[in-house]
Amino acid sequence: MAKVTLTVNGRTVSGDCEDRTLLVHFIREKLGLTGTHVGCDTNQCGACVVHMDGKSVKSCSILAVQASGSSITTIEGLAQNGEMHPVQAAFKDNHGLQCGFCTPGMVMTAVDLINRHGNSLTEETVRAGLEGNICRCTGYHNIVKAVLSAAAEMGTARQAAE
Amino acid sequence: MYATNYHRASSVEEAVKLATDNGDAKFVSGGQTLIATMKQRLASPSDLIDLRHVAALKGIAVNGRSVRIGAAVTHAEVAASAELRAVCPALANLAGGIGDPHVRHLGTIGGSIANNDPAADYPSAMLALDATIVTDRREIAASDFFQGLFTTALEEGEMITAIRFEAPEKAGYAKFPNPASRYAMTGVFVARRGGAVRVAVTGAGADGVFRHEGLELALSGNWAPDAVGGVSIDPTNLMSDLHASSEYRANLVKVMAKRAVASTL
Structure with a gap:
């Protein structure tokens, strides 16, 4: 043990x-x-x-x-004080999930991607960054949209804070 | 997974001693192959010696064109090293293309080389870069190190501590990844020093990573993608499986060699 x-x-x-x-x-x-x-x-x-x-x-x-x-x-x-993390909110807003089974992993991967790349993320980087996450419902399209939208949102929030 | 006993080593000496004292022990660092293999019950080491906390196995040092990479350096660290990228971008790019981001955060160069999977990326780089594999007890030239499928020159309990090489003038790597596993269905690493060219192929050889003399000869005469066109690749000793026939892989060797050279121009 x-x-x-x-x-x-x-x-x-x-x-x-x-x-x-x-x-x-x-x-x-x-x-x-x-x-x-x-x-x-x-x-x-x-x-x-x-x-x-x-x-x-x-x-x-x-x-x-x-x-x-x-x-x-x-x-x-991820959620703080009952408020969804911007990536979680972006998945909701962009319909980035259907059955939701892969979503926790997708969201954690997206947060890691955004932490590493900031808002310099492109669609290509996001798609490559999601290679280790499989979704059998969405065809990835709205997941990619959600990640890009969250990256932009978080970038704007960072700029506002500076 | 069968039961196993976990040990966390804090030095190379302690790790080697633990491995020697426990007959069926295996070293584990990132565990991206070993843990998966244990889950499938294809491996059942009695003991696991964890190397993630051995400081001597970490770090990338670039001195002029001499490169030393600690065995427990992760693929993500190799991919992100600006110092390495400045002298040998091909190796940084290779590391950035292994598996997926999560695998790259844990998997290590030492683990990949010690496992010598016939479809792993790193063995081709080691062979083409004429690298030296440094262990706890000796130094082994890459050309002597890789000895066939999942087989290396490592003795029982011997541990890779680092790899070393001199960065060549030009180096490039291209692979055709299996769309599901991201392993190389064929990967070619090319390196040029003066007139001397080394070309190593992974993912294709029935006996693991190998050098291709025909490609080396053609590229030492003319370092250009077109030079590969006239070289014939014999499919006899290439792998054939549900992913690709040996003839298909023979063609991939050519195409990947062209792309690898093109990436250096």
């Missing part, structure tokens, strides 16, 4: 699990944060994407014990 300590969405949490427990199972089953989804279980679909120390990772591709000591942000950690 391993003792795993993580900072999840700003809160320090600990729990015991088997050495072989995947981070995604620790997050869902030990912490009850079921917004992070298991889609394919073969490390391809990206429904389980979370941020580990500020970088997007597939939480089904890493053991919880490997992640111990790190800072994790899940989809539940």
